[in-house]
Amino acid sequence: MAADLTADTELTAGGPGGADVDAYRQRVRAFIAERGLPMDREGVRVPESAAQERQIRDWLRALYEAGYLGAGWPVEWGGQAGHLPVHDLVVMEELIRGDAYRPLDQVMLAAHAVIAFGSDEQKRELLPRIRAGEHIWCQLFSEPGAGSDLAALRTRAEPDAAGETFTVTGQKIWSTDAQWSDMGLLLARTDPTAERHAGITAFVVPMGLPGVDVRPIREMTGHAEFCEVFLDGLQLGRQHVLGEVNGGWKVVTSGLASERAFVGANAIQLERLFQDLVALARTARLPDGTPALAHEDIQAKLAAALTRVEEVRLIVRDTVERILVEAEHPSDGPVAKLAYTETNVALSELALEIIASAVSIDDDGAQVADRWQHNFLWGRALTISGGASEIMRGLIGRQLLGLPRA
Ligand SMILES: Cc1cc2nc3c(=O)[nH]c(=O)nc-3n(C[C@H](O)[C@H](O)[C@H](O)COP(=O)(O)OP(=O)(O)OC[C@H]3O[C@@H](n4cnc5c(N)ncnc54)[C@H](O)[C@@H]3O)c2cc1C
Missing domain, CATH: 1.20.140.10 (Butyryl-CoA Dehydrogenase, subunit A, domain 3)
Known part of the structure; x- marks a missing residue:
């Protein structure tokens, strides 16, 4: 019964990537054994103290600095020239095997969106902060009436006459990590007259701005890992738009x-x-x-x-x-x-x-x-x-x- 399944499961020399993968895996494993931040329970993990939050941010930064995260980014933003996608898979496997804290997928998704759709200025401003563990992100997508059917979202980002400033009003829910996030990736409706997938815009939102009210929700596990986020009169500018106005659906699906x-x-x-x-x-x-x-x-x-x-x-x-x-x-x-x-x-x-x-x-x-x-x-x-x-x-x-x- 006590089968050891691990030996033939992982990507090995016989699998994609060849012997290089084995050597890479050994390096990752040693790094995690030496420096990994332990993860004592499954699920996302909101820090329970300032000290723990520092540890998480330091650990994320260490993974970026060692090249175990963000290696697939463009080289100018810290990626590595010889990066192989299989290495990302190995890192995730080893983080799990080593019971180490795993990178937050909302941060990874935000980084991907900024790389794919951000202006040069947004990339300069945002990507180094992700690598430094300085910016934790949350996803402000789901709403009480829009989850599986995300395109039903009703949060409004109303542009002014010049289309330069947006006033955001609405409610988001199930926003993982929002209570300690520095930034949010927001989806809001900018054109209620357009076809429902077409009238949505993606924004980067500094979570400390006036008009953002975050309220944690306690789950049946007893922990509070996601939140309701109320947006009331939040003012965003053009610099907060990610990609094109009304082009938000492409940002989220990619x-x-x-x-x-x-x-x-x-x-x-x-x-x-x-x-x-x-x-x-x-x-x-x-x-x-x-x-x-x-x-x-x-x-x-x-x-x-x-x-x-x-x-x-x-x-x-x-x-x-x-x-x-x-x-x-x-x-x-x-x-x-x-x-x-x-x-x-x-x-x-x-x-x-x-x-x-x-x-x-x-x-x-x-x-x-x-x-x-x-x-x-x-x-x-x-x-x-x-x-x-x-x-x-x-x-x-x-x-x-x-x-x-x-
Ligand atoms: C742990 C956790 C973390 C999350 N983190 C985030 C986050 O960080 N940011 C964020 O924006 N959202 C987050 N979510 C929200 C998540 O994306 C939604 O819960 C999910 O999309 C389902 O939407 P809903 O809860 O509104 O349920 P609904 O869409 O209302 O669905 C209710 C039920 O109806 C079923 N149903 C709905 N439509 C259909 C259909 N067409 N056919 C058959 N059955 C259907 C569903 O399967 C479900 O069983 C998180 C959710 C969880 C559980």
């Missing part, structure tokens, strides 16, 4: 590609979780005093869970291979996301079943049990963020199976 580096890492994540599941079953004692792992029904459920983990690994491996040769199918992302997030929930349900059937947990299993209780609550969020499972199924139906839109 940014999704920057999240691809996480796909491969998800398989590693599930394999680590499976090992945690076995550790839990070994230390959870049933009423007869034996460990759950000794029971045939638990063994059968673990075997079924391992099969699902293995399926995700194969799906992710195929996807990663296509990403690396830029031959992705549009449904690759939805398939990999659906498989990973739903399997994650299934593993946490099994973990809770084991915990519920136990009368005690051995001391060395207590921490694992705590992690599972958190993951049980947190894992559901992943089936919603970045596109809910139902939306992923719809995309797969249309893009992979060619089914008509219902």
